[in-house]
Amino acid sequence: MIGMTAWTKSRYLPPVLLVAGLIVTAILPDTGLVNDYLQFVIVSVAINAILCVSLNLVNGWMGEFSVGHAGFMALGAYASAILTVKLFPAAPPALLFPVAVLIGGCVAGLAGIPVGILSFKTRGDYLAIITLAFLMIVKSGLENIPYTGGPRGLLGIPRLTTVAWAYFWCVFTFWVIRNLVYSKYGRGIAAIREDEVAAEAMGVNTRTAKLVAFVTSSFFAGVAGALFAHQLQFINPSAFDILKSTEILVMVYLGGVASLGGSLLGAGGVTILTQCLQPLGTWRMVVLPALLVLLMLFRPGGIMGYLDWNWLKPRLRIKPRSQHSKLQTTMPLSSLQRVTPTPSISKPINLPPGSLIPDQFESDQVTGWRKYFLAAHPQAWRRFWARLIDVGVARFGVDFVAMIVLFTTGYWPPYETHPFLAFTGTFVVWVVLLMLYEAIMLASFGTTIGKLIFRIQVLHYDASILSFGKAFARSNQVIGSGMFYLIGFPILTFWTFYRGYKDLVTRGRSSWDAHIGSVVRCRPVFVLLYVFGVLLAVISFASCIIVLDNTKHEYSRIIRNQIIGR
Amino acid sequence: MKYLAQQAINALQLGSIYALIALGYSMVYGVLTMINFAHGDVFMLGAFFCLLLIAIVPVPFWLALIVVMGATAVLGTLIERFAYRPLRNAPRVSAIITALGCGLVIQNTTLGISPYARPMPHLLDNVTYQFSGITITTLQIIIIGVSVGLMIVLDFLIRKTSFGMAMRAIASDRATVSLLGVPANQVIAVTFALGAALGGAAGLLYGMAYPVVSAAMGITVGWKAFVAAVIGGIGNMRGAVLGAFLLGAVEVMTVAVLPSTYRDLIAYSLLLLILIFKPHGLLGKPALHKA
Numbered sequence: 001m002i003g004m005t006a007w008t009k010s011r012y013l014p015p016v017l018l019v020a021g022l023i024v025t026a027i028l029p030d031t032g033l034v035n036d037y038l039q040f041v042i043v044s045v046a047i048n049a050i051l052c053v054s055l056n057l058v059n060g061w062m063g064e065f066s067v068g069h070a071g072f073m074a075l076g077a078y079a080s081a082i083l084t085v086k087l088f089p090a091a092p093p094a095l096l097f098p099v100a101v102l103i104g105g106c107v108a109g110l111a112g113i114p115v116g117i118l119s120f121k122t123r124g125d126y127l128a129i130i131t132l133a134f135l136m137i138v139k140s141g142l143e144n145i146p147y148t149g150g151p152r153g154l155l156g157i158p159r160l161t162t163v164a165w166a167y168f169w170c171v172f173t174f175w176v177i178r179n180l181v182y183s184k185y186g187r188g189i190a191a192i193r194e195d196e197v198a199a200e201a202m203g204v205n206t207r208t209a210k211l212v213a214f215v216t217s218s219f220f221a222g223v224a225g226a227l228f229a230h231q232l233q234f235i236n237p238s239a240f241d242i243l244k245s246t247e248i249l250v251m252v253y254l255g256g257v258a259s260l261g262g263s264l265l266g267a268g269g270v271t272i273l274t275q276c277l278q279p280l281g282t283w284r285m286v287v288l289p290a291l292l293v294l295l296m297l298f299r300p301g302g303i304m305g306y307l308d309w310n311w312l313k314p315r316l317r318i319k320p321r322s323q324h325s326k327l328q329t330t331m332p333l334s335s336l337q338r339v340t341p342t343p344s345i346s347k348p349i350n351l352p353p354g355s356l357i358p359d360q361f362e363s364d365q366v367t368g369w370r371k372y373f374l375a376a377h378p379q380a381w382r383r384f385w386a387r388l389i390d391v392g393v394a395r396f397g398v399d400f401v402a403m404i405v406l407f408t409t410g411y412w413p414p415y416e417t418h419p420f421l422a423f424t425g426t427f428v429v430w431v432v433l434l435m436l437y438e439a440i441m442l443a444s445f446g447t448t449i450g451k452l453i454f455r456i457q458v459l460h461y462d463a464s465i466l467s468f469g470k471a472f473a474r475s476n477q478v479i480g481s482g483m484f485y486l487i488g489f490p491i492l493t494f495w496t497f498y499r500g501y502k503d504l505v506t507r508g509r510s511s512w513d514a515h516i517g518s519v520v521r522c523r524p525v526f527v528l529l530y531v532f533g534v535l536l537a538v539i540s541f542a543s544c545i546i547v548l549d550n551t552k553h554e555y556s557r558i559i560r561n562q563i564i565g566r
Numbered sequence: 567m568k569y570l571a572q573q574a575i576n577a578l579q580l581g582s583i584y585a586l587i588a589l590g591y592s593m594v595y596g597v598l599t600m601i602n603f604a605h606g607d608v609f610m611l612g613a614f615f616c617l618l619l620i621a622i623v624p625v626p627f628w629l630a631l632i633v634v635m636g637a638t639a640v641l642g643t644l645i646e647r648f649a650y651r652p653l654r655n656a657p658r659v660s661a662i663i664t665a666l667g668c669g670l671v672i673q674n675t676t677l678g679i680s681p682y683a684r685p686m687p688h689l690l691d692n693v694t695y696q697f698s699g700i701t702i703t704t705l706q707i708i709i710i711g712v713s714v715g716l717m718i719v720l721d722f723l724i725r726k727t728s729f730g731m732a733m734r735a736i737a738s739d740r741a742t743v744s745l746l747g748v749p750a751n752q753v754i755a756v757t758f759a760l761g762a763a764l765g766g767a768a769g770l771l772y773g774m775a776y777p778v779v780s781a782a783m784g785i786t787v788g789w790k791a792f793v794a795a796v797i798g799g800i801g802n803m804r805g806a807v808l809g810a811f812l813l814g815a816v817e818v819m820t821v822a823v824l825p826s827t828y829r830d831l832i833a834y835s836l837l838l839l840i841l842i843f844k845p846h847g848l849l850g851k852p853a854l855h856k857a
Contacts, residue, residue, distance in 0.1 A: 289670035
């Protein structure tokens with residue numbers, strides 16, 4: 001273990017991994033493992049990640065509200081496309097393309113200067129309006145320039161954006177913005193978000209900071225625009241309207257403000273979800289904003305707002321005082337002195353209903369492999385089986401929903417495209433719905449169907465029902481057991497075990513909620529829920545059998561033809 | 567001269583529709599200091615409600631106007647209750663994002679239900695009058711008349727009634743006003759209902775004047791009206807009306823002189839110019855920034 005730690009903490013690991021990634025992405029299209037469609041999705045994720053993290057610099061770290069990002073993107077796209085189509089059509093693409101992307105970025109960056117200067121005096125809503133005006137001026141200006149094709153747009157752009165180039169620019173963007181954000185300048189930018197007057201009083205040059213943020217942000221928007229133009233091979237002004245900006249905003253605020261990992265998560269999640277929801281047509285643009293509104297109501301910072309994964313942060317060179325950061329168990333001192341027997345797993349604790357049990361238990365009570373992820377409840381097996389039932393119920397529920405969609409649209413899930421995509425697509429949808437099921441049930445009833453059977457209630461430490469946000473965060477752990485249920489995901493299963501083990505070692509427990517292992521009062525609504533769950537399971541199980549009967553060929557059309565009879 | 571007068575009537579027609587929408591933006595901003603990005607889509611829904619109503623029962627114009635205003639008022643109140651009220655004390659950006667999201671949901675739902683632009687049936691028999699060479703239609707008279715009438719009613723409401731007083735008081739200091747016993751939430755809900763009703767009326771009038779209704783209307787026209795509100799100084803009712811008529815005039819003149827593709831360019835450049843020299847609009851007062 002020590003050797004492994006030393007190896008993972010080596011300073012040479014990140015560059016080696018990144019170069020390996022570059023090599024993999026460079027040879028990936030030639031291996032034939034991924035088809036054109038998958039390559040398109042991967043490149044789109046990379047471009048959106050660049051857009052998302054660069055907008056996050058202004059909207060997240062600096063706390064302004066810019067809606068003009070698509071304008072900068074348009075400038076980069078047009079500048080680079082003019083270079084490759086109009087000016088140097090005969091130049092070798094391997095040389096021309098990086099230069100074109102750089103010049104696209106520089107043009108956009110230059111356009112960021114006036115907006116940055118305007119932001120010295122104007123703030124908040126009025127700055128948002130200025131960026132909106134900038135976007136509309138760029139868009140309608142491009143519509144009126146005959147040289148670039150006017151409203152019809154620029155055609156015949158060579159397809160130069162490969163997976164490797166997209167990967168390279170994405171990594172480069174994240175590297176630059178990470179170093180900026182965690183530098184002194186970046187602290188200054190974040191200070192402007194918190195309080196501009198105080199930041200200025202503490203010696204932050206707010207004008208420089210704002211200018212740096214705006215120019216960097218627009219430079220990378222231009223880079224993304226250039227990549228976008230050479231991916232689609234066709235651009236027109238109406239591709240860069242307010243809807244494009246809104247799409248990027250959705251990614252930023254879904255993933256999380258002021259967070260590198262959040263940008264990655266938002267861009268990847270929204271892009272893949274958009275592709276998976278393709279059969280819904282226009283309605284998928286209803287689902288995403290509705291998701292955004294819900295997220296804003298319950299978790300205003302986005303999924304990872306103001307947080308980041310450790311591997312994305314620059315490493316501290318100073319050793320932390322690790323001895324003090326480890327939490328000791330909080331058993332009362334008196335009990336330790338008197339050596340009272342601790343409650344063991346074979347003896348359930350009998351307490352009157354509603355009384356609190358301390359939420360930390362001696363981890364020795366749970367033995368064997370279970371202790372690595374099941375140590376928070378005095379009767380771990382109860383929790384385990386309850387969760388297994390919940391996963392099953394949610395799984396059947398999802399199948400049921402999927403069947404309904406399948407029958408109505410005839411194209412669910414996109415099995416025809418690629419088996420890998422179909423697999424991951426349904427998996428993502430399943431996990432999201434599972435988390436929502438658990439969180440909604442916990443936030444409204446304090447228990448779920450499985451937990452109800454085993455008489456477990458999950459409550460806040462003050463015995464109130466968990467808020468939706470907390471319940472949603474908690475359901476991350478449920479996914480861990482879901483992974484166990486689906487043995488096909490060894491890495492994620494390992495990760496869950498490892499996290500559980502780590503939390504157990506450092507904090508003495510593996511989850512952060514308090515449990516009340518007392519009897520849940522039986523309310524009529526619970527009985528109804530239970531009946532509903534059983535019905536759902538039976539119906540969906542039956543429908544699954546119908547599907548399995550027809551797995552030989554393209555699912556959707558055949559089933560649709562057979563059942564609906566069209 | 568005749569040409570100019572003709573264009574002035576066109577500008578008045580466009581300006582009065584912009585003014586009705588811009589008032590909705592401005593009222594909400596005045597009360598909550600929040601940009602209600604969903605307002606343009608409420609305007610769009612006003613036109614669609616009218617289509618739906620006529621498809622079910624053929625009603626006269628006045629009844630349609632009242633029903634559409636009522637429906638959009640209910641919609642506005644619902645949006646306020648379920649999307650904005652939970653965020654009353656959240657950071658401003660959350661509220662803006664929620665508003666954007668609500669607008670997108672409304673717009674795309676409409677797009678999903680009705681993917682193509684639809685023609686608006688005639689509600690009135692359109693008579694053309696000639697005054698010494700200037701043409702004016704019944705429709706134009708009604709549009710300008712209804713808009714100006716609604717604006718006068720609104721002005722009376724805000725300046726002379728106790729509700730208006732409560733609204734202005736909330737705009738200046740919500741916390742204190744709540745402490746003094748004014749039901750702030752109710753007043754805000756009514757403000758939203760009023761703004762949405764005006765937006766719905768504007769949607770109906772716009773659908774009659776330019777007889778095609780599409781889901782993209784909320785963006786093309788709604789955002790323009792928002793620009794008008796900002797030019798006049800957002801939060802200021804009279805400023806919104808001034809900005810709307812100014813924008814209408816500029817747009818009509820642009821189309822008269824230049825190709826119509828320059829319309830947006832000129833409108834937004836005007837916005838940018840005014841914001842550079844008068845950062846809070848023509849009639850707006852600089853907001854107090856509390857540290």
